[in-house]
Amino acid sequence: xxxxxxxxxxxxxxxxxxxxxxxxxxxxxxxxxxxxxxxxxxxxxxxxxxxxxxxxxxxxxxxxxxxxxxxxxxxxxxxxxxxxxxxxxxxxxxxxxxxxxxxxxxxxxxxxxxxxxxxxxxxxxxxxxxxxxxxxxxxxxxxxxxxxxxxxxxxxxxxxxxxxxxxxxxxxxxxxxxxxxxxxxxxxxxxxxxxxxxxxxxxxxxxxxxxxxxxxxxxxxxxxxxxxxxxxxxxxxxxxxxxxxxxxxxxxxxxxxxxxxxxxxxxxxxxxxxxxxxxxxxxxxxxxxxxxxxxxxxxxxxxxxxxxxxxxxxxxxxxxxxxxxxxxxxxxxxxxxxxxxxxxxxxxxxxxxxxxxxxxxxxxxxxxxxxxxxxxxxxxxxxxxxxxxxxxxxxxxxxxxxxxxxxxxxxxxxxxxxxxxxxxxxxxxxxxxxxxxxxxxxxxxxxxxxxxxxxxxxxxxxxxxxxxxxxxxxxxxxxxxxxxxxxxxxxxxxxxxxxxxxxxxxxxxxxxxxxxxxxxxxxxxxxxxxxxxxxxxxxxxxxxxxxxxxxxxxxxxxxxxxxxxxxxxxxxxxxxxxxxxxxxxxxxxxxxxxxxxxxxxxxxxxxxxxxxxxxxxxxxxxxxxxxxxxxxxxxxxxxxxxxxxx
Numbered sequence: 001x002x003x004x005x006x007x008x009x010x011x012x013x014x015x016x017x018x019x020x021x022x023x024x025x026x027x028x029x030x031x032x033x034x035x036x037x038x039x040x041x042x043x044x045x046x047x048x049x050x051x052x053x054x055x056x057x058x059x060x061x062x063x064x065x066x067x068x069x070x071x072x073x074x075x076x077x078x079x080x081x082x083x084x085x086x087x088x089x090x091x092x093x094x095x096x097x098x099x100x101x102x103x104x105x106x107x108x109x110x111x112x113x114x115x116x117x118x119x120x121x122x123x124x125x126x127x128x129x130x131x132x133x134x135x136x137x138x139x140x141x142x143x144x145x146x147x148x149x150x151x152x153x154x155x156x157x158x159x160x161x162x163x164x165x166x167x168x169x170x171x172x173x174x175x176x177x178x179x180x181x182x183x184x185x186x187x188x189x190x191x192x193x194x195x196x197x198x199x200x201x202x203x204x205x206x207x208x209x210x211x212x213x214x215x216x217x218x219x220x221x222x223x224x225x226x227x228x229x230x231x232x233x234x235x236x237x238x239x240x241x242x243x244x245x246x247x248x249x250x251x252x253x254x255x256x257x258x259x260x261x262x263x264x265x266x267x268x269x270x271x272x273x274x275x276x277x278x279x280x281x282x283x284x285x286x287x288x289x290x291x292x293x294x295x296x297x298x299x300x301x302x303x304x305x306x307x308x309x310x311x312x313x314x315x316x317x318x319x320x321x322x323x324x325x326x327x328x329x330x331x332x333x334x335x336x337x338x339x340x341x342x343x344x345x346x347x348x349x350x351x352x353x354x355x356x357x358x359x360x361x362x363x364x365x366x367x368x369x370x371x372x373x374x375x376x377x378x379x380x381x382x383x384x385x386x387x388x389x390x391x392x393x394x395x396x397x398x399x400x401x402x403x404x405x406x407x408x409x410x411x412x413x414x415x416x417x418x419x420x421x422x423x424x425x426x427x428x429x430x431x432x433x434x435x436x437x438x439x440x441x442x443x444x445x446x447x448x449x450x451x452x453x454x455x456x457x458x459x460x461x462x463x464x465x466x467x468x469x470x471x472x473x474x475x476x477x478x479x480x481x482x483x484x485x486x487x488x489x490x491x492x493x494x495x496x497x498x499x500x501x502x503x504x505x506x507x508x509x510x511x512x513x514x515x516x517x518x519x520x521x522x523x524x525x526x527x528x529x530x531x532x533x534x535x536x537x538x539x540x541x542x543x544x545x546x547x548x549x550x551x552x553x554x555x556x557x558x559x560x561x562x563x564x565x566x567x568x569x570x571x572x573x574x575x576x577x578x579x580x581x582x583x584x585x586x587x588x589x590x591x592x593x594x595x596x597x598x599x600x601x602x603x604x605x606x607x608x609x610x611x612x613x614x615x616x617x618x619x620x621x622x623x624x625x626x627x628x629x630x631x632x633x634x635x636x637x638x639x640x641x642x643x644x645x646x
Contacts, residue, residue, distance in 0.1 A: 042343075045167065045175040046070060047131075048207055053163050054182045055220070061142050061151040065163045067134040073127045077168040078134075081161035081214060081345035082119040086294045086332075088340070088351050088409030092161060093138075093147075094119050100136045104129030119346065121165065138162045141290075148290030154245045155221030155289055156183070157301060161214045161345065171343040175210040181218060189220035190241030192280045192299035214345065215296045215333075219243055219282040225250040227257055229264045229281075236274045238264045240281040249285050249306050256309055262372035262644075263323055269645040270368070270454060272462035275334035281322055285309070293321045295328030297468070307531050315529040319374040320383065324365030330461035331364070332357045338472040354406040355498060356478055359432020363440075364457065366433065370642040380642055381627040382526035384437075384510070387430040388517040389541060389625035391505030394431075395559040396424040402431055403498040418570050422559035431506060435497050438509030441636050442493075443486040445512055452640065455485045511630065513637040518628035521592070521621055537584040539563075541623040542591050543616060547574060552582035562618040568605060575611070576604035588622055595621045 047070030054064040082092040102109040102123050109132060114120035125132060140162075141147035150157040158181065166175055181203045183189060189198070193216045194206035208216070221243040229238045240260055244250050260281075268274070280299040284292075285306045292303040302325055304318045337353035351357075370380040405427045417423045440453035460481045464471065475494075482490040497506055507517060519541070527538065536546040536555055544561020545568065547554060552574035557563050568574075577586040578601060590601035600617040629635070 042171050042174055045170045047176075049164075049166070049175060049177045049210075051160075051164055051177055051179040051213075052182070053158065053179065055151065055156050055158060056182055056184050058151060058153055058184060061140045061149075063138040063140060063151070063158070063163050065134075065136050065138065067165060068131045069134070069167060070131050071125050071129070071167065073125050073129065076123050076125050077114075078121045078123070078165040079168055079344075079346045080119045080121075080165055082117075083342060083345055083347060083349050084161055085215065085349075086296070086328075088349060088354065089411070090348070092119060092345070096139045096141075096147075096162070098137050098139050100134070102132050102134050104132045117346070120168070134165060136165075144290070148292070149288060150290065152245075152286065152288040154223065155219065155243050155284060155286060156187075157284065157289060157292065157303070158218040158220065159214075159301075160217065164210075164213075166210055166345075168346070172211040172214070172345060173209045173343070176207050177210050177213045178205065178207040179213060180204045181220075183220050184222075187220050187222055188224045189218050190224060190226065190243070190280055190282055191218040192216045192278065192296065193218070216299060217282070217294075217296065217301050219284060219301070221284075223247045223250055225252070227252075227260070229261045236276060236278060238279045238281070240283060242283045242285065244285040245287060245306060249309070252309055253312070256312055259373045260322070263326065263368055263374060266368050266371040266645060267323075267326060270364070270457050271330050272458040273465035274329075275464075275466075275468055276329055277468060279326070279329060281326065283308075283322065293318075293325055295325045295332055297329060297333040297470075300325035300328065305531060311529065313376075314525055315531065316375045316379040316383075316526060318532065320365050320369040323368035323372070323374065324361055327361045327364045327368065330457075331361045334468070334470060335461050336470045336472055338474050341470065341472055348410065351406045351409050352403070353473075353475065353478075354409070355402065355428045355432040355435070358426075358429050360436050362429045362433040363436040363453075367641060371644040373644075377638055377642060379526050381515075382524045382625075385517060385524075385625040385627045386527075387434060388505060388507055388510060388627075391427075391431050391434060391507070392517065393540065393558055394421050394424060394427065394505070395503070396422045397505070398501055398503050400424045401499050401501050402427060402435075405431075419559055420556060434506045434509060435494075436509075437513065437641065438497070438506060439482070439490075439493070440641055441509045441512035442488065444636050444640055445634075446486050446488065449640070451485055453485075454645070456481055459484065510627075511633070513641065514630050514633040514635040515627045515637055516630050518626045519623040520626045521624070523624045524626065527624065537587070538624075539587065539591070539622075541625065542620060543587075543618055545574075547582075547584070547587075549584070562616050566603075566614045566616045567612070568603075568614065569607075571607075573606040574603050575606050578602050579604075591618065591622055594619055 050068040052066040080092060080094045080097055082090050084091050100111060102111055104126055109123050111121050111123040114122060140150045183201050185201050188200060189203050193208065195203060196206050197204040219241060223244045225242045227240045229240055242250055276298045278298060282299055282301050284303045285308055286303065287306060289303050292301045294301040302321055308317050337357055339350035339352055342349055366383060369375045370377060405424050408426050417425060436453060444452050479490045510516060535549060537549050539545040540558055544558035544563040546556040554568060554570050554572045556570055557568055574582045576582055577590050580586055593599045594601060597619050600615050603614045605612050605614055
């Protein structure tokens with residue numbers, strides 16, 4: 001077991017040594033000195049930053065920005081936000097920042113980019129300038145190939161961190177900003193920001209801190225429906241704002257609306273208190289706007305396909321997304337890991353507790369989806385079965401433990417991984433959710449059903465009712481809160497599961513709930529009806545292949561799977577199966593036909609300009625994950641974890 005106190009002490013000593021070394025280097029090297037910035041201060045920034053954003057250029061997908069900021073004469077350092085809450089890393093898109101002009105009166109002030117920090121800009125403010133005018137553009141993605149689409153003909157997803165510069169030397173909570181937004185004629189906006197004036201095309205927001213502004217994105221569009229999820233007059237109200245590509249897509253049934261109202265009710269019963277003044281669920285139904293699920297304290301950005309409300313009974317789609325992001329208002333925004341909090345957007349974040357921040361949120365998001373009726377119990381089983389199967393198939397577990405995956409955000413990776421099952425990725429979501437199921441069922445078993453992880457949620461996330469200001473926590477705080485609910489060696493319980501490198505996935509909680517991972521030769525209804533942009537021809541648990549539907553293009557290969565050992569890799573293409581053009585049905589039939597070993601499938605594979613015929617003698621048949629009841633074990637899933645609270 002790792003002694004965390006010792007680790008933290010050594011980390012502090014190392015940080016002091018690094019700081020001393022940097023101080024020496026900065027003093028002796030002017031090239032390094034220009035990268036330094038005054039430490040953030042909690043003192044209020046003198047004056048209010050004025051921010052005007054024009055989001056009407058739908059032809060070119062360009063946001064045009066004007067700023068005015070009261071400043072003192074002399075050196076001024078401006079930052080473009082880099083380390084963004086919710087993304088857990090340096091994901092500010094400064095590469096899309098363009099056209100910077102800084103003007104004082106009739107004089108254009110020269111500026112230079114910091115050679116160490118490309119997100120920082122230096123300018124010398126003349127003695128007679130008090131509020132220089134700053135102009136620039138944010139060149140958002142024009143096609144899906146160049147990045148996430150945030151501006152389309154029908155809607156806009158404005159993230160304020162993409163359209164502002166801020167002065168160095170102050171906490172983001174100590175800088176006041178007053179923003180305004182110009183929209184295309186006939187459009188309407190939704191945001192958690194206070195609105196001073198809303199004339200449709202022109203919206204003026206009330207003054208807020210820079211921290212609050214960045215934490216309060218805007219969804220705007222031609223077709224918007226506002227749905228109250230709380231009874232009229234309720235304090236701290238929750239509203240769902242639905243935008244769509246077409247007006248007809250906003251025709252929701254009462255059953256669908258009620259399921260979202262149930263979400264709010266079930267969250268109240270789980271957490272026991274709200275830590276927001278109001279809350280706006282921002283939901284975009286679009287084939288054009290980029291997918292997103294991003295948490296904020298009093299709102300969340302959610303982008304799904306237009307089929308979200310279609311075939312409601314059989315197509316769960318992304319209906320655990322809203323419960324996940326809504327839960328973040330408690331877990332992540334109100335209760336926040338101490339090492340993840342930073343005073344400004346130019347300071348790096350540390351993600352050591354993402355297995356709580358994201359992992360337990362993933363757990364509660366799926367639980368609340370089932371408790372509210374957003375997904376059926378059968379669909380919840382299928383989601384859980386898929387998580388368990390993926391965890392078991394992550395070959396990289398033998399070299400990279402779960403704790404290390406919390407560093408994914410700080411790696412700043414923007415591209416995909418060719419060998420995801422070996423390299424691992426943001427496994428602190430699903431794999432940690434299985435660990436929290438383990439903790440929940442352990443508490444239920446040890447207490448004879450008297451207590452559960454629900455009690456932890458109420459005590460830990462529902463504490464200090466009425467408080468909105470973030471309340472920080474450490475690993476020790478999590479352990480202490482769990483021990484209050486149910487005495488146990490929680491430190492060892494958690495550290496063993498986080499730090500161990502072993503091939504098996506964390507399925508103990510599933511077993512204690514009375515269920516196990518099993519396999520079927522046909523896909524579940526959940527998998528059959530998947531219409532997400534990530535849908536593949538799924539042969540992951542047989543040959544180890546994910547193929548592009550209908551095309552046979554290899555999208556992923558599981559490490560050391562039969563396909564891997566045959567020499568297949570991402571970027572290749574399966575052209576034919578046993579001499580016939582590739583179809584998923586033909587490959588499925590060929591896999592089934594070789595269960596007795598008499599007809600090994602032959603795949604014609606294209607790799608660049610080369611063609612190869614590969615014979616894969618796999619005999620395990622088709623395998624798709626299911627949950628199967630374990631006889632003789634108390635059932636704690638349907639009757640406990642997933643059961644709605646009354």
